[in-house]
Amino acid sequence: MDQSMILSQVVGGSLDAIAREMSATVTRTARSPLFNEAHDFTTGIFDLSGRKSRLVAQAPGCTLHLYAVVGAVDHLIETFRYDLHPGDILLVNDPYHGGSHSLDWTMVMPVFYNRKPILLPAVRSHMGDNGGPVAGGYNPKSKDIWHDGLRIPPLKIYEKGEKRQDVFDMIVANNRLSHWLEGDLDAMIGACKLASRRIQQMLDQYGSEPMIGAIDERIQYTERRVRDEIASWPDGTYSAETYADHDFQGNRDIKIKATVTVAGSDLKIDFTGSSPQVDGFINSPLSNTTSFAFVGISTCCDEDIPINEGYMNPVTVTAPSGTVVNPELPAPCGHATACVGAEIAEAVLLAISKCAPKRVGVNAHKLPLAYTNGVDKEGNQWVNLNFFGYTGGAGAAYQTDGWGLYPPVMTGVTLPSIEMNEIQYPSRVLLHEYVEDFTGAGKWRGTPGLVVQIQHLEDSSTSVMMAGVRNTTKGFAGGHDAPSNKVIVNYGTKDAQIVEETAFGVKMPAEGIIQFYRAGGGGWGNPLERxxxxxxxxxxxxxxxxxxxxxxxxxxxxxxxxxxxxxxxxxxxx
Known part of the structure; x- marks a missing residue:
């Protein structure tokens, strides 16, 4: 192994370690259970050696952030390219400035060497609330992007090392969970500052040019590995389509079409033929669409390939403007990271299954999203995303049954401790167990589905957004599709309601129960061959x-x- 290869491994491994240390910092210092328990965030490091930023390292996190963070970083850098200074920290959440949905906030801190910005530690996090008409930020009645919640365009939350207190206070004031948000923002800021110090030490040790050279070599290594995988697939054009049940405002069977073209080691993904943008809040901004496409591709490649820009270089994504996969302002986008994001990944994998069936697995996460909010005895608002109700849904792949309690697109998110959840929220998890005959059959079957009961001990309000009821998670290579999801609010009472599509602000008395039937995943291969x-x-x-x-x-x-x-x-x- 020559010296440059050794340096590439040392630098790449060190940057990966810094990204993981950032992740640990956020987990251990944030206030919100979304961060310190569910781990619904991602940390990474970018370089700025060219006109555009490049992803060079990423800690295990929420997988659906895989590439969406790239668009946000690019928009931040484009905005402040000629106004970056040591000590600056940048923030954005706007879906139309590289975001996905406005609940995902991206923070970036440039690290300078010889007066030039060289590397950029970044944190992308799902926030518990983002202002707007409804607590929790998921608004099925949303008509435009402003109904989704507070839009934060590219801005500086720190400038030349000084906190912009007015900006910070404005953001915190526009959030129902301000008692959590301030600490969460501080955790993100702290992670960026820690990474900045670690990276500065590396730059002092190696110098910028050797470090960038090592990063180049690591990106090229990833690209070679991904190209080798793509080149093993037969050349040709392969199309598939799938559907989201509805947009929560009366439009049904929203089509996502993916056409995958394999030409040697190049891969093109074209979403032409997908439905026009819709009234409801499932429209997927381009960065979100691109991210879910890459999530699908990454599951087809060996897991030991480093996650960096090299993954993206062999792939071109096309999404026509004005469609549900690349909407125009002011289309609402609040639910895009679940619906139609799940269908985007599914359509890509269905297309790839026609040329590389042994490389695909069911990656969709058609979540029956139900969030509950209320006010605790101290007068603080709380929003519970009811994570336990979303477990399940992971599908099978070649030579393996579905595994785990989250589908692959959510693998960086950890299932919170039930005991901690019951401390942090006025809730009880009464039931969480597998259900017989509640998954897709196949030569390898999907993860079994679950039944979950969550009880809230105080008066509360629950909104439910169903998915995967009529258009369920698909199986591959002759495997059966998954069954339907089902949610019942006020379970066990005369007011019990089975939610067909959506329920908005359902009042639940103290000790009210939500019951989830979370379907398992799709199967792979003919069940008669099992x-x-x-x-x-x-x-x-x-x-x-x-x-x-x-x-x-x-x-x-x-x-x-x-x-x-x-x-x-x-x-x-x-």
Whole structure:
């Protein structure tokens, strides 16, 4: 291994470690449970050696932030390119300035060397609230981007090392969770400052040119690995489409079409043919669309490939303006990171499955989103995103059943501790368990679905936004689609309501219960090819019933044993 390769590994590993240290800093110092428990944020480092920024390192975080943060950083740098100074910290959340939805805020701090900005630590975080008409920021009645909440264009929250207190106070004042937000912003700022010090030490040790050279080599390595993967797929053009159930305002079956063209080691993704932008708040800004496309691609590549700009270089994404995947101002975008983001990743993977079926897995996260808000005994507002109700949905892939409690697009998000959740919110998790026959069958099956009951101990209000009811998560290569999600508010009372599409501000008395039926993931491959022993194991674990074992898999089980003769006969008949 030559010296440049060694330096590339040392610099790349050090930047990865700094990104992870940033992540740990946010987790340990933030006030919001979204940060310190659910880990709904991502930290990364960019360089500014050219006209545009480049992603050079990223800590494990919320996977759907994978590329969306790139657009936000580019817009920040474009705004302040000739007005950057040591000690500046920049902030943006506007979906039309490189954002995804306005609940995701991006903070960046340039690190200087020889009076030039060289590297940029960044934090992208999902905030608990962002002002606007409804607590929590998810507004199914949103008609335009201003109904989604506070738009923060590119601005400086620190300038030349001095906190812009007026800007800071204005942002905090426009947030229902100000008692959390101030601490969360300080955690993000602290992570950027810590990374700045670490990076400055590296620049002093190695110098800027050797460091940029090492970064170049690491990006080229990632690009070679990704190109090798793409080149292994047969050349051609492959199309697929999928649908979101609705836009929460009466428009149904919103189409996402992806056309994937493989030409050697180049990959083009074209979303032409997708539905025009819609009235509801599911429109996906270009950075969000691009991010979900790359999330899909990254799941098709080996997991040991470093995440950096090299992932993006072989890929070109086209999304026509004025469509649901690249809307024009002032279309609302508040729910885009779930719907239609899930469908964007799904359409890309469905298209790739036609040329590389063994590389795809069900990556969608068609969440039945239900958030609850109220006021605690101290008079502070609280917003609970009810994370436990979203667990499940991970699909199968070649040679593996679905695994984990979150689908891959959410893998950086951790399931909060139930005990901590019950301390931080006036709530109780009464039930959280797998459901029999509630996933997509296949040669490899999806993760089993779950039933979850969440009880809020104080008067509260819940809004529900359903997805994956009619257009459920797809299976691949002959695997079955996932079943439908279902949510019941005021469960177990005369006021119980099964939510078909949306419910807005449903009043729930103290000790009211929400019950989630979160479907499992889609399957991969023909269920009749599943190893009968695996079916028997699923029956014993109560993931699959005896009836489904015979109907879906053609496996007959009697007295806890496989009836080999009947199984062979029924499989031949089917």
């Amino acid at each position: 190893d009968p022993e695996l079916v028997l194991e699923d029956v014993k674990n109560e993931f699959v019933s005896l009836e489904a074992a015979e109907k879906e898999y053609g496996v007959v089980i009697q007295d806890g044993e496989i009836d080999q003769r009947k199984t062979k006969k029924i499989r031949e008949q089917i």
